[in-house]
Amino acid sequence: MSQEFDEESNPQINIHRRLYEHDQLRQDFMYEKPKFTYLKPQCTPAEVKCQKIIYNTFPILNWLLRYNWRKDLLPDFIAGLTLAIMNIPQGMAYGLLAKTSAVVGMYTTFFPVLIYIILGTSRHNSMGTFAITSLMVGKVVLEHSDTSYFPDNMNNNNETVTIVPTGYSPTQVASALSLVVALVQLLMFILRLGAVSVLLSDTLVSGFTTGAAIQVFVSQLKDLLGIKLPDLKGYFVTIKTLQTLIEKIQETNYATLTISAIVILILIINVQFLKPMVAKKSAIPVPVELFVIAIATIISKYCDLKGEYGVKIVGTIPTGFPDPTPPPLDLIYKVLLEGVTIAIVTYSISYSMAMVFAQKNNYEVDPNQELLAMGASNIFGSFFSSMPVSASLTRSMLASAIGGKTQIVAVIGCVLLVFVLLWLGPIFELVPKCILASVIVVALKGLLLQVKEVMAFWKLSKLDALVWVITCLTVVLVSIDIGLLVGIGMSLATIFYLSFKPNTCILASIPSTDLYLDSKRYKGCREIVGLKIFQYSGGINFATRNIFKSDLFTLIGIDPQKEIINRTKLYELEDQINGNKEKINKLRRKVDYSLKCLIMDFSTVSCVDPSGIAMLKSVIESFEKINVPVYIVGCTDSVYNLMEKCGLLTTKSSFLRLFPSIHDAVKCYSNVFDVSIERAIHKISVASM
Template sequence: MAASEICNLMERNGQLEKAALHVERPVYQIEDLNEATLYGKPHTTYGQVCRKVLCSCDCREYVSDTVPILKWLPEYNWRSDIIGDILSGITVAVMHIPQGMAYGMLGNLPPIVGIYMAFFPVLIYFFFGTSRHASIGTFAIVCLMTGKIVTKHSNAEFLSNGTLVLQNGTDPNGPIYTNMEVATAVTFTVALIQIVMYVFRLGIITNLLSETLVNGFTCASAFHVFFSQLKDLLGIPIRKRAGYFKLVKTLQDVVLALPEANRTVLLISFVFSIVMYLNNEYLKPWIAKRTRIPMPIELIAVIAGTLVSYCFNLSEDQGVNIINYIPTGLPAPTVPTLSLVKDIFLECFVVMIISYTVEISMAFLLAQKGRYEVDANQELLAMSLSNFTGSFFSCMPISASLSRSLIQYNVGGITQIASIISCFLLLFVLMWIGPIFEPLPKCVLASIIVVALKGMLMQFQDLRKYWKLSKWDAFVWIVTFFTTVLVDIDIGLLAGVIISLFSLLVRGNRPYTCLLGVLPSTDLYLDIKRYKGVQEIHGIKIFHYTGSLNFSSKTLFRTLLYKRVGFDPIKVLSKRARQGETHNYDESADMLIKCVIIDFSALSYIDPAGVDQLRQICNVYKQLNIEVYFTGCSGPVYEVLMKCNVHENRTNQFIIFPTVHDAVLFAQAMLFTVKKET
């Protein structure tokens, strides 16, 4: 083999220019190249696998991977990092108080539950999590989905004086479940699913949720959260709707109940919403330019609302709904109601998917910002253990909050020590400060939730972007959004997944194909429709195929090939057969084609059905004296061809070349030889 390459690189005006490239080598068929380069399929024996596993079994490393704090805490720089973590922890704790109380109500539970969620699960995540900045605790959509399950399966509730009251139509002799029992059962079931997924390394299942699907789903879910707050936001007596089309029914109830709206509640909601909105839009960006510590507007709203309610006795004088009783101290550990697990399992699976997807997305985003690694499966373990612990202490399923996590990162948090600082402050609230917020109007918490939803509600504008980039992605967004809004949350997620998979199937079976032409005096072969400077080679058609060739796409492959080449050889053979004498057939311009080259450099996979289709195509073209060559087959594709015994008979052998240029030169040489002989 003679080979030389000249590549002169010259630096001119700061730009690197390629002067010349010349390559000289023989024309290879794939068998010749494999023999010359000692090609061989890599083999891995069971013994090698076992030795690799045994050699990699380091107990110390396994423990440090399972409990990441053992790895990063000894390397923690207390002198330089602790100040940032303390400031970050204090700031996040301040955010946890109003958000926790507000989102606790979303789950149809006492507001104090949101504070519990910012304490118990966070302590566990501190030891097992791999994200340094994810703020674990309440998340609006997860709390809303939990609240939906609570409403569906609970049939009793405790009053503030400890009296158990059954809901209308509840059989006193049947099973009785309170809101808290259902919520903790949901948390336990979510933890159970997550630990199973961790054991079997199934974190990849969240890849089924594309960006467009998650965007449309969260935007639609924000509408569910918004409508759930209208009762407290307007001070109107409407019942909680369940089942399909509940948003439409809720909107109807709101319109009918508007004349009964509490004017004091309307005024409070309007004032607090406007103040928080103006803070987020104008004051917050102004402060961010001057300091990393944000204005704790939600906490200020909670304190102000509590003071106004207490001073003017809004509950008794104006009929404003307030929080009322807030217990002090830590809740006693209680075993979740395990008998509910079988009834809520499927609903909890949906909750788990959403909570984990949001958390891992947030973790990867922050890891990219902070330039460190996050282990997706370890996050499953951390969340499962956090939820498992939380299920014994009156917690709903946890997730990561975008706003709190970004604040924890931007204020200067370095590690999850910031979360521990936050936990200590929240412990102080749980032990002594909680009852101070008993006069807080619920409309203030509803205002906090609604203002916080602005970002998710504005995701509706992303539809224009998706429409410009991909009509299929826009279609997935539209179906997910409207199904979630009009039907229900879990049905919307299911519809989104189905449409996403369907779009993958359709796009996978609509591969990109083209005819290639040569750029004169080069070995470059480009799409003749896109590159006007290339030329087709006389007597040769070069068909480029991208995708996979399997049982589902083999017919489409054949159709596209015949369409690109310009004629259907089966129809030509049928017409010849009807004429009776093949040698008298009047050849058209299409029959001037003597060689078809199929470029498989972008073929990702082929199965036996695809190989059989290739064999049939070769046989059909051979009857028309047209040669078929294949180029660019990857190692796995070539090995499948060998497994299918395509090389057993020389007359049926596929002729394969490493590159298109090899095949073209070989075809031109063969055509020249045939022409010379004739």
């Protein structure tokens, strides 16, 4: 239902100014090219510069010196205590998921975090182990570790899953991988490649993490069922695992299955019902996971679950801190490619989460500083048997929900973990592996439910939905690294496809205003007699120049080259004394004299390259040959400057003029061709009725 404008209730705009051409506007308002200012910040006083460098390098100073101990310490302490309790089962579980020992997961939640607290710009990211990172690390560990470290692989006759011994322990491979990830992230920091995360769109990250979560889920089935399976490597691991599980389903350990089912049920009840109920009355959640592990440990000890029922347990957990040991350097080149992939994935996920918390809590995160923080954290961790570090969505969201304000949360968590690492480790040696697998599976709930986002992506953009589906399926069916590459390739292909499909339209006037809208979308606007206003949205470059020309000729209904040929033939026939009248009339119908002027709206043109300028020059010359002047309007200064550099404006005449707005060009057309715009619009309106 259309609404009429009421002059009393709606503000009116009345503007009176002279008609401007683009160069006259520049001259009158003293346009100057921006000066190169890179050296200016370097010339600041040494004191100020030194202080800025210190604060930028050690972001902890930005919030620690202004920390409100009275107001923020209690919520930070509660959040830190909660995360420490949560880190115990998750650290152990993700350590096993990475095909290392449970204690490696604990080390990862402690040593690298100490460095991130000092260098990281995010105040809410909970760094440490993460399911997807652990899965990617586990794949590399299987490739390069000695088979003697994997009891399930021993005496296996299946050649497709045999792993060639190399002499490296899983911990050595994980720490070497951590060092490679660190070096890659530090190199990215030096090259200022913090913006590399833009390669991973929200759609890609969602599809990738969902596919990886499915892989993690499938990898835990053997521990949930108590079935001995060889650790598979290579591609199509998910399919191979499911196939082998089906073949060995009769070997299910029913004691393990029963424990898994009970624990998963308890954890789901906790997540779905208990947590929301407790959250209404207290900010501190009930550490159900830790209670379950404690009870299971007691039962495992006194019922001898391993000896009597064949239930797998975690095994030896050493106490104390590991001696600082450099990773084996000869492993670096072997895990380089996987390290690059993990470096990009962990950084992109962590930075994306940091951005969410920063926007929510009104502070800034520096993408390049995050690279330095993560790189330094991984280097430090690699000397203390840690695997690559990443932010955890579950723990970060939990800390924020409890009320955590800063990385004091991580400090308190690390202090409490010291007691576990120094004295309490052996308590968890009897924890059944199926308990930790259950913790992992339930923690995957949020990632697995991302599958619901496909429909939302489909409604917004079918191309985005296609990227999601293909990325997810490739991760699940082939492998994580191939899935990531395919996802990035699909995202880039989508960008290129959209850049080759620019939006073009013919604009028409809203009577008695200076507004011009798409004539196909707005039925109330009217075209002006003898004038076509062509709008192009996008970049004009070597790849899109032909699209620009084709769309222009199609929409205005005239191809200057064909028009020149038709007019030449017509003139030749008319010059003949006994010219064929039938041919002359036929040619006259083909010749179009209705177009008097062409306006090209460049207000939505983002960039132009020399190839695009050359195409524009040839188009303008073609229209000049049929006596149709071209007015270019709304150029950005960068586009105008390039036109000037490429010589397009040096030959400027009455056939090429530039204006700051469409209305300036329309008024010029009205003056040059002595056309009343209102009458021209009225004439079309009457004709269309």
